[in-house]
Amino acid sequence: MKKLLSSRKASKSFNRFFTYLFLVTLSVIIIYPLLITAQSAFNNTNLAAFSLDLNMHWTLDNFRQLFTETLYLTWFKNTIVIAIFTMIIQVTIVTLAGYTYSRYRFKGRKNGLIFFLIIQMVPTMAALTAFFVLGLIINGLDHFWYLTMVYVGGGIPMNTWLMKGYFDTIPRDLDESARIDGAGHLRILCQINLPLAMPMIAVQALWAFMGPFGDYLLAAFLLRTPSNLTVAVGLQQFIANPTNQNVSMFAAGSFLISIPIVLLFFFLQRYFQSGLTAGGTKG
Amino acid sequence: MTDQQGTKKSVRKAGLLSLIPGLGQIYNGQLLKGILYLLITCGFIIELVTVGIPAFQGFITLGTVPIRDHSLFLLVKGTLQIIMTFIYLMVMLLSISDARQVAKRWNQFGKVNRSASSMLKNVWENGFPYLLTIPAYFVMLFVIVFPVLVTLFMAFTNYDFYHIPPAKLIDWVGLQNFFNMFFLSSYRATFVTVLGWTIVWTFLATTCQIVLGILTAVITNQKFIVGRRLWRIIFLLPWAVPAFVTIMSFSNMFNDSIGAINQQVLAFLNDIPFLHIQDIPWKTNPFWTKTALIMIQTWLGFPYIFVMVTGVLQSIPDDLYEAADIDGANFVQKFTKITLPMILFATAPVFITQYTFNFNNFSIIYLFNSGGPGDVGGGAGATDILISWIYKLTTGTSPQYQLASAVTIVISIIVIGISLFAFKKTHAFSNEEMM
Numbered sequence: 001m002k003k004l005l006s007s008r009k010a011s012k013s014f015n016r017f018f019t020y021l022f023l024v025t026l027s028v029i030i031i032y033p034l035l036i037t038a039q040s041a042f043n044n045t046n047l048a049a050f051s052l053d054l055n056m057h058w059t060l061d062n063f064r065q066l067f068t069e070t071l072y073l074t075w076f077k078n079t080i081v082i083a084i085f086t087m088i089i090q091v092t093i094v095t096l097a098g099y100t101y102s103r104y105r106f107k108g109r110k111n112g113l114i115f116f117l118i119i120q121m122v123p124t125m126a127a128l129t130a131f132f133v134l135g136l137i138i139n140g141l142d143h144f145w146y147l148t149m150v151y152v153g154g155g156i157p158m159n160t161w162l163m164k165g166y167f168d169t170i171p172r173d174l175d176e177s178a179r180i181d182g183a184g185h186l187r188i189l190c191q192i193n194l195p196l197a198m199p200m201i202a203v204q205a206l207w208a209f210m211g212p213f214g215d216y217l218l219a220a221f222l223l224r225t226p227s228n229l230t231v232a233v234g235l236q237q238f239i240a241n242p243t244n245q246n247v248s249m250f251a252a253g254s255f256l257i258s259i260p261i262v263l264l265f266f267f268l269q270r271y272f273q274s275g276l277t278a279g280g281t282k283g
Numbered sequence: 284m285t286d287q288q289g290t291k292k293s294v295r296k297a298g299l300l301s302l303i304p305g306l307g308q309i310y311n312g313q314l315l316k317g318i319l320y321l322l323i324t325c326g327f328i329i330e331l332v333t334v335g336i337p338a339f340q341g342f343i344t345l346g347t348v349p350i351r352d353h354s355l356f357l358l359v360k361g362t363l364q365i366i367m368t369f370i371y372l373m374v375m376l377l378s379i380s381d382a383r384q385v386a387k388r389w390n391q392f393g394k395v396n397r398s399a400s401s402m403l404k405n406v407w408e409n410g411f412p413y414l415l416t417i418p419a420y421f422v423m424l425f426v427i428v429f430p431v432l433v434t435l436f437m438a439f440t441n442y443d444f445y446h447i448p449p450a451k452l453i454d455w456v457g458l459q460n461f462f463n464m465f466f467l468s469s470y471r472a473t474f475v476t477v478l479g480w481t482i483v484w485t486f487l488a489t490t491c492q493i494v495l496g497i498l499t500a501v502i503t504n505q506k507f508i509v510g511r512r513l514w515r516i517i518f519l520l521p522w523a524v525p526a527f528v529t530i531m532s533f534s535n536m537f538n539d540s541i542g543a544i545n546q547q548v549l550a551f552l553n554d555i556p557f558l559h560i561q562d563i564p565w566k567t568n569p570f571w572t573k574t575a576l577i578m579i580q581t582w583l584g585f586p587y588i589f590v591m592v593t594g595v596l597q598s599i600p601d602d603l604y605e606a607a608d609i610d611g612a613n614f615v616q617k618f619t620k621i622t623l624p625m626i627l628f629a630t631a632p633v634f635i636t637q638y639t640f641n642f643n644n645f646s647i648i649y650l651f652n653s654g655g656p657g658d659v660g661g662g663a664g665a666t667d668i669l670i671s672w673i674y675k676l677t678t679g680t681s682p683q684y685q686l687a688s689a690v691t692i693v694i695s696i697i698v699i700g701i702s703l704f705a706f707k708k709t710h711a712f713s714n715e716e717m718m
Contacts, residue, residue, distance in 0.1 A: 016507065019502055019505060019508065022499075022502055023502070023503070023508070023514050026499065026517075026518065027514070027517045027518075029582070030517055030518065030520055030521055031517065031520070032548075033529065033532055033536060033582075034520060034524060034529070034532075036532075036536070036543055037528070037529075037532040048541050049538055049542055049543060049546075050535050050536055050543050051543045051546060051547055052543070052547060092418075093418045093419050093422065094419070096416070096418065096419070097415065097416045097418075097419040099415065100411075100412045100415040101416075104411070106412040112416075112420070118699050118702075118703070119427055119428065119431055120427055121639055121695065121698050121699050121702065122431045122434070122691065122695040122699075123643050123670050123673065123691055123695070124427075124430040124431065124434065125645065125670055125673045125674050125677070125691065126434045126437065126673050126676075126677055126687040126688045126690075126691045127430030127431070127433045127437075127691075128677060128678075129355070129433075129684060130362075130429065130433035130434070130437075131430060133355055133356060133359040134363075134425075134429065137356070137360070149422065149425075149426060150426055152422055152426070153422040153423055153425065153426020153427055154426060154427070156419050156422060156423050156427075157423065157427070158636070160419060185407070185408075185411045214525045214526050214527055215527075216527050216646060216650065217645060217646065217674075232525070232527050235527075235528075235531075236527070236531065236650075239531050239535065240531075247535060251532075254525075254528040254531075254532070257525065257528070258523075258524045258525060258528055261523065261524070261525060262523040262524060265519070265522070265523035266516060266519070266523065269516075269519065272590050
């Protein structure tokens with residue numbers, strides 16, 4: 001008996017050791033690349049490559065240069081504008097559509113949703129030219145509203161599906177009793193279901209907001225004038241151009257956009273689990 | 284009023300009349316609604332005559348005189364006109380079904396709504412689900428369906444660098460591009476090579492991120508861990524930081540000669556006794572570039588799985604494990620018999636979307652090493668997956684839109700086929716009708 005207990009104890013501390021070893025190793029692997037990018041933002045020597053240097057001279061020169069010699073602030077402002085509009089429009093559309101698919105039974109319901117879920121799997125890479133020509137025809141090229149609509153449209157099918165899944169988890173008894181009390185469509189939606197769906201709406205808002213910050217391809221294709229670019233496209237020029245590379249400036253610019261997004265992410269993080277598991281697991 | 288009360292309305296006639304939307308409604312005595320439909324019809328006919336018919340003609344010929352006719356514009360305008368016509372046909376169907384229903388109600392109750400207010404109320408009450416979904420459908424029609432249609436049409440043309448409009452005309456060539464893709468040896472070789480790596484990439488990268496995500500979630504979910512919140516925050520970081528920032532940083536770090544991985548990490552590892560690793564050619568050797576890409580995608584993608592699986596783990600009731608403990612189950616048994624089945628049951632559909640996501644994961648391939656190193660023919664580099672190859676085909680110095688479109692169509696069929704099959708297998712669609 002004693003032997004069994006001690007072997008149990010041994011295996012327990014064995015387990016603990018490896019658990020913490022795993023956690024620490026993974027953390028190092030995650031933090032190291034982020035740290036050296038962040039640190040390079042404050043490095044005053046013109047770097048050719050990121051590296052972790054504990055004895056370097058700290059400086060804010062890169063940021064000053066970024067603000068005075070490049071269009072960074074304009075890019076930042078552009079991205080914020082596009083991101084906010086994408087977020088508002090997409091979340092509105094997706095919430096309404098997701099709610100409808102969850103609560104109403106109507107002709108064309110199931111086929112409509114499956115159709116769009118499937119067709120969005122077709123990559124539109126080859127049709128970038130089509131977006132370009134359409135932009136020329138309706139005069140949307142180099143305009144924010146056009147890019148915003150493209151972002152919104154691309155996000156609808158998957159997010160509607162997730163939103164529907166979330167509404168499915170909200171009990172209908174509430175709707176029924178409200179309806180008996182004489183509440184109309186709009187009241188049931190706004191006063192009962194919307195407040196309960198807030199976690200998912202928060203998650204969706206965050207995703208929609210983050211999209212324009214992370215997209216390189218569409219923005220690079222549909223925006224032309226240097227002062228109209230988004231942050232991703234602008235920053236890419238610092239690091240991709242082999243003749244005029246400025247790694248420190250890229251790091252500084254990346255640092256500045258990452259901080260607010262990461263903060264927002266962790267601020268809304270507590271909603272993630274409920275939003276994801278409820279919306280995602282239903283399919 | 285009195286003469287209408289007695290007469291029966293013919294459902295068939297109402298429906299047939301509505302082939303010209305509006306007439307059926309007027310026949311039913313709903314003048315206002317009828318005029319509204321008629322106005323839409325008139326608008327469409329005017330559009331069709333002035334813009335639509337030339338657009339259809341242009342779409343069929345794709346232009347006859349170079350410079351004057353821009354084939355690409357004609358193709359795009361024709362596609363837009365097809366969408367417009369489709370919308371109008373939907374209005375027509377709506378009108379027919381409405382006219383038939385109203386006629387039935389006539390016969391049953393002897394009267395129908397006629398005033399504007401009751402009409403609006405009716406739309407609000409019964410059309411509510413449609414009103415809420417119309418914005419979604421409208422945007423998707425132009426942002427998703429439109430480019431897919433253009434891609435589909437371009438796959439049947441000869442739009443390449445020999446035929447750049449407006450100097451040259453584009454022509455319909457039927458199935459020629461698909462034929463070339465499968466039977467022209469140079470195209471086929473590239474296609475097969477790129478497809479092969481795409482499949483390997485999708486499978487390895489996604490599987491690695493799923494395995495690491497599940498592993499991390501299970502380990503972090505143990506009760507004795509101190510500072511669980513802090514660990515979770517760290518593990519979420521790769522998801523929180525914008526991907527293009529991390530991919531470009533990694534691209535810099537993996538530089539063969541000056542990158543931090545070779546300079547710092549390997550140097551550090553070499554301090555361990557008996558370990559000696561040479562500098563690794565991350566960016567110039569295809570094998571190592573592929574290895575780096577899979578490692579980076581695992582790094583980027585596991586937090587999503589981690590969050591989701593953690594949610595599932597927390598929803599598994601404790602008594603399941605207690606019962607297993609009483610039965611004397613060990614850790615491995617508990618994991619394979621309880622934890623894993625629960626995770627897979629709940630999240631399988633999400634895993635499938637992860638595979639399709641990586642199949643089309645353009646940004647990591649392009650931003651890390653532009654699909655390089657090397658060249659496997661057809662303009663594709665050694666690490667190009669189909670989607671980045673398509674990008675190169677359409678943006679390079681000698682674009683081949685026709686081939687890019689044909690490749691898109693083929694891979695779409697593959698992806699859609701597999702995911703439909705997988706969704707069916709995991710019953711993602713079937714449990715939704717249960718409620």
